[in-house]
Amino acid sequence: MTAVCLFPDIPLRVLDLGCGSGIIAIMLALQKSAWHISGIDIQSELIELASENAHRQGLAINFICDDLRRFTPLDRYDLIVGNPPWLKLNAGIASPDIQREISRRELYCTLEDVLAFLQRSLRRGAEALLLYPQSRFEEIESLCAHYLLDIIQALPSTDTNKYLIYHIKNKG
Secondary structure, three states: OHHHHHOOOOOOEEEEEOOOOOHHHHHHHHHOOOOEEEEEEOOHHHHHHHHHHHHHOOOOOEEEEOOOOOOOOOOOEEEEEEOOOOEOOOOOOOOOOHHHHHHHEOOOOOHHHHHHHHHHHEEEEEEEEEEEEHHHHHHHHHHHHHOOEEEEEEEEOOOOOOEEEEEEEEOO
C-alpha cells in the first residue's frame, strides 16, 4: 500500500488485518524497521504460511489466528492496514477454492464487522488503511459515522478507481 508512506518510521503498533500469507506485514516490516507489526487471520493454514514467510526473511512478526469479530487486543493499535473480504455474501460467482472464498467474500466478517473492529482496536486518533471497491464508498461512509470513524481520504489503489484505499481515523 503506497499510502503507508504517509506514516513515519517511528515506533508504532501496527496490525495487518486479514493478513493471509503475510505479504503486507512482511513488506511493511522490511520498509519500517521501527514498527511493531502483527497480523491476524481466521485461517490457521495461512497463519502458518505467514509465520514461515516472515521467518525466512528474518523478521519478528506476531501472527495471530483468531476471528476479528471476537478478538480484542490488550493494547490498541496506532495503525491497522488491511485488504478484508470485499465481496458481499451473494455477489458474483463463488470460487471453488475455500481459502480464496474466505479471503474475498464476506463469509466470516462483513464490512460492519471490520469497522466495529477498527473502532475497538485503534487508539483514539489512530488511523487505518483499508482496500475496498469504490462502489462501496457510500456504505463505508455511512457505517464509519456509526462507529465514530472518519474517512480522511480515499486514494486510488491503481491506475483505475475501481478499488480505493480508505484512509480512516478513529475519533472515538
